[in-house]
Amino acid sequence: MAPSLIGLLPFGLVCGVGAQSAGASPAEALGMSALIFSGAAQILACQLMAAKAPLAVTIVTCFVIGLRFLMYSAAMAPHMKPLPERWRHAVAFLLTDQAFAAAIRRFRDSGDTRNGASYALGTGVLLWATWQVSCTIGYWVGNVIPAAWSLEFVVPLCFLALLVPALEDGPTRIAALAAGIAVVTLDSLPMRLSLICAGLVGIVAGLIAESRRGAP
Amino acid sequence: MSASYDWWIVIVVVGLLNYLSRLSFIALFAKVEMPPLVARALRFVPAAMLMAIVVPAVVFSSPGALALSYANPKVVAALAAAAVAWYTRNAVATMTLGMVTLWVAEWMR
Numbered sequence: 325m326a327p328s329l330i331g332l333l334p335f336g337l338v339c340g341v342g343a344q345s346a347g348a349s350p351a352e353a354l355g356m357s358a359l360i361f362s363g364a365a366q367i368l369a370c371q372l373m374a375a376k377a378p379l380a381v382t383i384v385t386c387f388v389i390g391l392r393f394l395m396y397s398a399a400m401a402p403h404m405k406p407l408p409e410r411w412r413h414a415v416a417f418l419l420t421d422q423a424f425a426a427a428i429r430r431f432r433d434s435g436d437t438r439n440g441a442s443y444a445l446g447t448g449v450l451l452w453a454t455w456q457v458s459c460t461i462g463y464w465v466g467n468v469i470p471a472a473w474s475l476e477f478v479v480p481l482c483f484l485a486l487l488v489p490a491l492e493d494g495p496t497r498i499a500a501l502a503a504g505i506a507v508v509t510l511d512s513l514p515m516r517l518s519l520i521c522a523g524l525v526g527i528v529a530g531l532i533a534e535s536r537r538g539a540p
Numbered sequence: 541m542s543a544s545y546d547w548w549i550v551i552v553v554v555g556l557l558n559y560l561s562r563l564s565f566i567a568l569f570a571k572v573e574m575p576p577l578v579a580r581a582l583r584f585v586p587a588a589m590l591m592a593i594v595v596p597a598v599v600f601s602s603p604g605a606l607a608l609s610y611a612n613p614k615v616v617a618a619l620a621a622a623a624v625a626w627y628t629r630n631a632v633a634t635m636t637l638g639m640v641t642l643w644v645a646e647w648m649r
Contacts, residue, residue, distance in 0.1 A: 327631030352547040359555030386554040393561035399585040401569035416563035480597035481638040485631035487590035496587040503588040526588025
């Protein structure tokens with residue numbers, strides 16, 4: 325949990341700087357981090373707005389990069405089912421890469437829906453608040469960290485720390501390997517479709533590996 | 541005048557689309573039974589998606605320029621961090637050692 329917050333700080337700074345240099349007003353910058361609440365989508369939106377891309381292109385591109393939320397939503401669904409509807413809506417709004425990775429582990433480890441859901445909600449709120457603060461600092465102060473420190477590399481390192489425990493057996497490792505190869509191979513696809521396609525390739529590879537292992 | 545609303549159109553529409561994506565299957569599978577194949581597939585989501593997020597941030601030196609070699613400090617740092625994550629399962633140690641390795645590898649280059 326705490327590591328995700330640390331990883332979020334430089335990411336938010338980068339997003340805040342991006343919003344400022346793309347010409348967003350303070351209210352627009354805050355609206356973006358509060359409502360879109362996705363670093364990848366915010367950075368893309370800023371780049372496309374700065375490049376004066378058509379609004380439809382900006383919107384579709386940001387939507388495509390957010391398609392991974394469909395998979396997160398599906399993976400969270402069995403754990404969310406027993407909860408009241410307003411909880412489901414709140415957890416859904418706060419669902420990010422970091423919150424998903426942390427919550428899905430908690431659900432699996434604790435096996436207790438209430439415990440897992442409280443954790444997912446608490447994690448989501450903390451991540452959301454941290455995100456607003458770091459984006460705002462980035463917007464007003466600019467990048468307070470020298471670019472030579474490459475601090476934005478904390479973001480993939482944070483995801484790496486979440487990834488490793490997910491490699492729990494042969495099929496999950498094959499899923500990850502296939503996704504890693506696919507994301508590089510498909511890099512030239514437009515609108516960063518490589519991300520969601522690589523995820524699907526990984527899942528299919530995992531399913532195949534599992535059924536082969538299960539076969540006599 | 542219309543240009544001044546552009547940001548808000550993007551913010552509200554993308555915000556709404558993102559929210560609907562996030563809610564989609566949570567809402568659907570609260571009402572409909574999940575097909576067994578989907579249920580089996582879900583356990584691969586964290587491994588596949590996290591890998592798909594991490595790899596491009598490590599192996600591309602700039603957009604579209606694949607640099608999958610030890611000459612790329614990010615590759616060295618990610619391998620070191622992966623080893624730490626594997627043996628310690630400690631995220632702070634992973635991030636710290638990954639960053640230190642990155643700085644050393646960049647300095648030695």
